[in-house]
Amino acid sequence: MMRFDLNLLKTLAIVGEERSVQRAAMRLRITPSAVSHALGRLRHALQDPLFIRTKGELVPTPRCRATLIRLRPLLVDIDHALGAGLEADRIAFDPASTRRDVTLVLPGALELSLLPPLMGRLAEKAPLWTLSVRGLQRRSYEADLLSGEADVVLSVGGHTPSKEGLLIATLWEDELVVLQGPDGPLPTNRSVTLDDLVDIQQVYSVPWPRTQNYLDIKLSRAGRQRAIAVELPGYSALGDILQTTGFVAAMPDRTALALLRRFESLSLIRISPTTRMPLSIEMSTRFHASPEGRWLRQQIDEVAADVPSLSESPDGTAST
Numbered sequence: 319m320m321r322f323d324l325n326l327l328k329t330l331a332i333v334g335e336e337r338s339v340q341r342a343a344m345r346l347r348i349t350p351s352a353v354s355h356a357l358g359r360l361r362h363a364l365q366d367p368l369f370i371r372t373k374g375e376l377v378p379t380p381r382c383r384a385t386l387i388r389l390r391p392l393l394v395d396i397d398h399a400l401g402a403g404l405e406a407d408r409i410a411f412d413p414a415s416t417r418r419d420v421t422l423v424l425p426g427a428l429e430l431s432l433l434p435p436l437m438g439r440l441a442e443k444a445p446l447w448t449l450s451v452r453g454l455q456r457r458s459y460e461a462d463l464l465s466g467e468a469d470v471v472l473s474v475g476g477h478t479p480s481k482e483g484l485l486i487a488t489l490w491e492d493e494l495v496v497l498q499g500p501d502g503p504l505p506t507n508r509s510v511t512l513d514d515l516v517d518i519q520q521v522y523s524v525p526w527p528r529t530q531n532y533l534d535i536k537l538s539r540a541g542r543q544r545a546i547a548v549e550l551p552g553y554s555a556l557g558d559i560l561q562t563t564g565f566v567a568a569m570p571d572r573t574a575l576a577l578l579r580r581f582e583s584l585s586l587i588r589i590s591p592t593t594r595m596p597l598s599i600e601m602s603t604r605f606h607a608s609p610e611g612r613w614l615r616q617q618i619d620e621v622a623a624d625v626p627s628l629s630e631s632p633d634g635t636a637s638t
Contacts, residue, residue: 411609492570
């Protein structure tokens with residue numbers, strides 16, 4: 319069996335992303351003839367033409383497309399794990415002196431937990447970068463990521479396996495908890511069940527319909543429905559509303575802990591059995607393979623690891 323040169327596989331992945339020998343050569347910092355030579359070796363090894371030129375671009379064959387789907391996440395993960403990348407990239411890229419406009423899509427709950435420390439990190443290490451933040455909608459962002467309209471998408475409720483051209487991974491898992499103010503109806507010395515919550519007046523602070531909300535879908539399957547007293551477009555007024563009413567609000571634990579640091583009169587109550595919700599990070603493999611993409615992913619990972627969350631201990635103390 320032929321021993322594959324890993325550089326050939328990386329060339330294949332980049333040509334698949336760029337759909338052009340010229341552009342792939344520029345990214346790889348080699349000549350177009352070297353890219354063509356590498357593709358020739360791969361065509362011979364795989365017994366497939368790999369790409370067909372159509373409308374001025376190279377379109378992968380079905381065999382090539384299937385190979386790229388399996389290949390891209392593998393190369394990206396290796397690159398990320400080893401801190402690898404082209405030596406020239408590492409020498410040339412300096413986040414402190416680089417200008418970059420980054421578009422980040424995230425749910426409103428992260429505006430209280432992840433976004434502030436991430437903004438602080440970027441302001442310190444990449445002062446010339448501009449961050450545009452968009453609220454998450456319940457829709458696919460595949461086209462936005464592939465076109466570059468969005469650089470990073472953080473989404474709740476789980477994810478499908480990585481698609482062609484996309485890198486999708488779990489950033490963390492949140493625990494669903496409840497917050498209430500001093501006039502709240504729930505006991506603060508024990509956990510509660512979902513059944514305990516159903517008939518209590520609640521604040522809904524998610525910008526998509528309840529028919530698309532994780533908790534409400536789960537209750538609906540059991541034939542139950544929450545009593546919603548007020549619906550908000552986000553979390554900005556939630557702490558003040560909970561302080562002055564007897565309403566409660568369900569939310570991710572990291573968001574609840576962020577609100578507790580601002581509003582000491584609020585109480586956090588855990589839900590039994592524990593309900594966990596994954597937070598996914600999505601990027602295009604093209605952006606992730608770039609020096610700035612790899613650097614930004616590293617910053618997000620490091621900041622996320624430091625955001626306080628609930629420990630597994632019964633008393634619900636926070637851990638970092």
